[in-house]
Amino acid sequence: MALTTASLTVESSQAGRVDIVVQQLTSVSRGQVRGLVDHECVTINGKPCKAIASQVVQGDVVAVRYDPSQRYREKKKHWDDRTFTVLFEDDDLIVVDKSAGVLTVPTDWHEKNTLVDRVSLYLSHSKKKREACLVHRLDREVSGVLVFGKTEAVAEALIQQFRERKPQRLYTAIVAGLVSKDEGSFDDHLATGKNLDRYVTRQSRNTEMAITHYRVLRRMADTTLVEARLETGKRNQIRVQFASAGHPVLGDPRYKKDEAKHPRWIRQRIALHARTLGFVHPGTGEPVAFEAPSPSAIEKFLAGSGETR
Numbered sequence: 001m002a003l004t005t006a007s008l009t010v011e012s013s014q015a016g017r018v019d020i021v022v023q024q025l026t027s028v029s030r031g032q033v034r035g036l037v038d039h040e041c042v043t044i045n046g047k048p049c050k051a052i053a054s055q056v057v058q059g060d061v062v063a064v065r066y067d068p069s070q071r072y073r074e075k076k077k078h079w080d081d082r083t084f085t086v087l088f089e090d091d092d093l094i095v096v097d098k099s100a101g102v103l104t105v106p107t108d109w110h111e112k113n114t115l116v117d118r119v120s121l122y123l124s125h126s127k128k129k130r131e132a133c134l135v136h137r138l139d140r141e142v143s144g145v146l147v148f149g150k151t152e153a154v155a156e157a158l159i160q161q162f163r164e165r166k167p168q169r170l171y172t173a174i175v176a177g178l179v180s181k182d183e184g185s186f187d188d189h190l191a192t193g194k195n196l197d198r199y200v201t202r203q204s205r206n207t208e209m210a211i212t213h214y215r216v217l218r219r220m221a222d223t224t225l226v227e228a229r230l231e232t233g234k235r236n237q238i239r240v241q242f243a244s245a246g247h248p249v250l251g252d253p254r255y256k257k258d259e260a261k262h263p264r265w266i267r268q269r270i271a272l273h274a275r276t277l278g279f280v281h282p283g284t285g286e287p288v289a290f291e292a293p294s295p296s297a298i299e300k301f302l303a304g305s306g307e308t309r
Helices: 020-027 029-039 115-124 152-163 239-243 296-303
Strands: 006-010 042-044 061-066 082-088 094-099 143-149 167-176 183-192 198-201 208-219 223-230 273-279 286-293
Touching: 006 020, 020 042, 020 061, 061 198, 082 115, 082 286, 094 115, 094 239, 115 143, 143 152, 143 183, 167 239, 167 296, 183 239, 198 239, 208 239, 223 273
Parallel strands: 143 273
Antiparallel strands: 006 061, 042 061, 082 094, 094 143, 167 223, 167 273, 183 198, 183 208, 208 223, 273 286
16 A cells, blocks of 8 residues: 655645645545544644644644545544434434433423434434434433434324334333233323323313233332333323323322332433334335333342342
8 A cells, every 4th residue: 555645834825724725735525535534644743633624824734644546434423412322324214212301392492402403413414414303202201212204204104104003112111019910901091181291081082092001021029110012102101001000100200209209219210211113114115123222220220129029
């Protein structure tokens, strides 16, 4: 491999961004310049250049040592965001693991830094500069898998699957008390109160049908780890139905909040996690499934729990 070295001392007319100087030295594209910087081929006064936007002034020495026959590709940047991590991404959609404490979308209060904002910001840094198109939501204090379309058409195709109850949605939750049945189903009608809380009631024109299937994964001294599979996806569905059955989700501040308290659940979040999401990929027509690892708050609680019954 024959390496070429080119260098120059910056004149007053050349002062500014280093990437412009590198282009003058090498006559390569802007994309290649980013690749040269990422592969540490560029130095300023003998020290590696860390960013293409680095500023140079009169008298600085810019040097480039590279193989002209090689294509230096820009390295994919690690995106550090406390609101989500990327589980999967392609040209059509993005699947993320949402952190607890993050709103999926703004409310009437117009909150900033919601999940849709943060994912859209992430996508704006891609070459195609897409926006995150909403498909479904998770409650603020619930973590787990969410999918966004990168176009309205893809989002609408996914929304239609949700309308037809096709996606597989599995949650894990730690609930108060010992759930007696190893498995079962909730088939209820939910209504909304004036304070926007949901509650189980008789069927009427103002209610929504909510169906949840569950199975017990582990019984502990005074709590139960359950898996819940959503057949419908109504707001607060799992939280309301387990609370109505006398087993509120630990940490829930809205539904039987006194019973939802536990001396070892000290986190400012709900012990509910959207673990698995499966659907048919709108672009390929193939079934896909994604899983978000159990959050540390739940894992630590389980690790410190007493006997299993």
